[in-house]
Amino acid sequence: MASKGHPGLERLERRLGPRTRGRAASTALGTLLGLAGVGLGVLLLGITSGASYAQLVAAVALAMLLGGTPAGVAATVVGWALGAVVLGEPRGQPVFGDRDELLRWATSLAAALVVVLVGSSMRRGHERAAVAAVEAERSRRRLEAIQELTASLSAAVRPADVADALARGVAEALGAEGGAFGLVDGDELVVVEAGADDAPQRAVVPGTRVPLSLRAPIAVAAREGHTVWVDRHAELVRAFPDAAGLAGSARSALAVPVRRGETVIGSMAFAFAEPGAVTLERRAVATLAAELGGQALERARLYELERLEAERTGRLQSLTAALAESLVPADVGAIVREHGIGTAGADAVAIHLVSEGGDTLLLDGASGVDTAAVESLERLPLDRGGALGTAYTRGRASFHPSLDALQRDDPILPALGAEGIVSAAIFPLGAARRVHGVLLLGWRSVQSLEPDERAFAGTFASQCGQALDRAIRYESERTIAETLQQSVLPEALPEVDGVSFAARYLPGAAAVDVGGDWYDAFALPGGRVGLVVGDVVGKGVGAAATMGQLRNALRAFASEHGDPGEVVLRLSRMVDGLPEAPFATLVYLVLDVRARTCRYVVAGHPPPLVVDASGRAAFLDDGKTLPLGVDGDAPTQAATAILEAGATLVLYTDGLVERREKTLDEGLELVRETAGSVDAGPDTLVDHVLRRVFDEAEREDDVAILAARLEPLEQDVLDLTFTADRNGLRRMRDTLEPWLVELGAQAEVRHDVLLAAWEACANAVEHAQGPARATFSVNAEHEGDLVRLRVADTGRWRVAGGGAAEERGLGLPLMRGLMDRVDVVHAAAGTVVVLERRLGWGARDASGDRVFDPSGAGRRLP
């Protein structure tokens, strides 16, 4: 026995088991005893002469009662016939001699009756037990079937599984020939599942739709919401004429409604081959199964919704992820077209964006369609209306399970018709109050577009719209920022004799933000050049605007103040005064081309790099101050550096040296090393550095780089080093004089230049107090008739003072009197004097008398 472990059932089986086995034997014994009783009864009737027919019938009835079975009845009839014969034949010859004998016979009969009664009673008890056992077995099977049904309903996760479990499982539990399960859909019933093995039942195939008004049990149960059954074929045919064909050879039929809560959502119907099969128990089982089925259906529906929701969420997440990486409208469009088919499940996708004039929708792109077919969608003037135009102007989505609802002259109809699209959904694309276009999703199969589907498609369109809005705003901001940035960067680098420039600005590559990096180079009075590289913290329009302010302010301050420290201090104060003080770093460097010196300030910025003609590269590590926007009154002291002919200054922003995977020092070292390995003009150097640095790593931030190279020495240039003593001075003069003669300098001019040079070198000798073999260098060059001398030593001039002040103090005025220009530059490494004089080549102004001008301006007398 297939025990399901129910304790009551097991008990029942234990009790019934042995009796069931002895049932056949007890039935046989009861029948035998019954026959014997009948025989005796007949004999008794025969003996009892004069008995009336009524008595005879009573006796036969008693015998039948005793016999109780059809076989017993038959035996009684036969016994009665025999008795009649016996009664007729021995007429006149008494069978019983006397009363005693009669008494003995009566006693025997009584005993026999007792035996018959006992036997009959025994047989009946056995029979009842056997019937109960059969019934118990049936109940057990039904219980089992219900248990199986319950189990299979619990396991059914999809509505289809539930339907299958109901149609087959309930039919089995009921012992029905077949069953069908249908769901209400409007005023129709959709047969979801039909579980039947015999051919006629196959006529009811899943998917069949029957009207609820059908005169069949399944429809009536669904329509009226109560159990319906018939017990006889004739009744079935009469009450449910439409079911005759459906139910085939059924003699009984039972239909129960299936509910979700109070609502009837469907019904189940079962057919039985025998009449009268619809017992109370079967109805109870069917009702229970319907209840269980309704719950399972609801569970499966919820599960299905949840699964669908999860799956949609997953698809939307993939869309979100893809959209997050696209910042350009064109990218967003491509992703929407791709996901419109992949994620939203449409067959065709079209995106329209509004024209700049705002009066026309222009096809941005379409997928899943033939390009030629959608040509008519290219331009849709908004004043022509139509579903797309309405979605745009009203900013509301519209759903079209059928295109019949569209206006007949809707401009999109021809294209949709050509593409075989039968259902469509149309959404405005954009964010709150900023609609940029319209999204069309089309299907080639009819879509009911249920509320949950609409919600999903709506979410899809909303995500796409927000991404598009973001991209469009981003692009416009980027365009503005780029324009601002371009306007901040100089159109051309200045043309200054003796120096060549190169500059690059590279926008960030990974992030497409426009940064606040800029460079600037401008000529200053006195053959000087201002070089700036700066970085405003932040991105976009704000940073670009701040950059413009700083650039202009710096230029203005630079034209008023020669000292970079003063310029940066003023800039810093100005930044402090701005309403939202920006934070910026910069290098400002004033290059004196003729003196080959520079003064610079580094405000929280990576240090400028100097690469000399021989490829030695070093950072200018002095002149540091706080970034702008930190403390407007931070002390700002410019530092000075002496440069060699052919040296290149490289100013840059942190994007060049900052690497995620490297330390700042490593980044600086890479730039230093690379710059030092290039023996070429600034253009080549800059390109080489950028290539080398960004060959290794993706450029994330934007980068500005500016290089200025002092021209290398020409052939006819003197570049000599002398010992800082009397002999060195003499040799200097002896070397310089023939060089001046060679240039065609007149004696008088030669004298002036030599004396000025002497004075400059005398200072150098005087300062050379440190190392034993101090030196000074003289460097002489000319541009046309302009002679330029640079005298550099390694000491610092002492400030004139003390008793011999007047003796020493005449050197500088003398130089200024003799030369057109005198610059004295003190740097940490030493002092440089730059002297300039036009040779005049003999055509010197006759009135060119020079005067001692304590201010050092070297004016000529009027």
Added chain:
Amino acid sequence: MTANTGDLPTTHEQPAIEAIRQSADVAVLVVHGQADLHSAPELRERLQGVIDDGAFHVIVDLTDVSFVDSMTLGVLLGGVKRLRPQGGQLRVVVDRPGLRRIFEVTLLDRVFTLFPTRAEALDRL
């Protein structure tokens, strides 16, 4: 100067300055060769010497000098400052235009009186 005077005795050329006592209160210093930072200490000494000896006016003759530097000018300026309180004069004889310009561009031609010849310098004293 202090650092470089040490090598002067060994490398110095012929005695570059001769002093001529022209009269009781006029002395002439004739400078030869180059009047530069190397010879300046000697010039200072000699100038000091004649003033100490009672010279009221001093004539510095640079006719034979090919080169004058700022140190020499400084020494001469020092002499003027010594003489001027007593009403004395320092006259400079210079005839080369190049040297003359040195005084002119430093405006020292307004401090010293320049004469093209020693005779003219001595003339109206």
